[in-house]
Amino acid sequence: MAKKTVGKNVSYEVTKDGKLTIEVDLKKTHGMSKSGKTVTIATSNGNTKALDHKEEEFVFGINVYKYPDAE
Numbered sequence: 001m002a003k004k005t006v007g008k009n010v011s012y013e014v015t016k017d018g019k020l021t022i023e024v025d026l027k028k029t030h031g032m033s034k035s036g037k038t039v040t041i042a043t044s045n046g047n048t049k050a051l052d053h054k055e056e057e058f059v060f061g062i063n064v065y066k067y068p069d070a071e
Contacts, residue, residue, distance in 0.1 A: 020052075
């Protein structure tokens with residue numbers, strides 16, 4: 001299966017042997033979260049429906065963030 005992109009800075013791939021690989025570039029950021037407490041690095045924007053190696057649907061969600069440096 002080819003690599004697919006979802007949300008912001010999240011890509012994934014399902015291999016023929018059924019392994020899910022999620023890729024996030026930790027050098028990228030997408031600004032402050034809505035609450036203003038963290039810096040968003042990547043998000044799938046909620047749950048994402050995808051197909052596994054048997055073409056059966058599964059769901060995943062991911063958020064990657066960091067706390068801003070104290071000033």
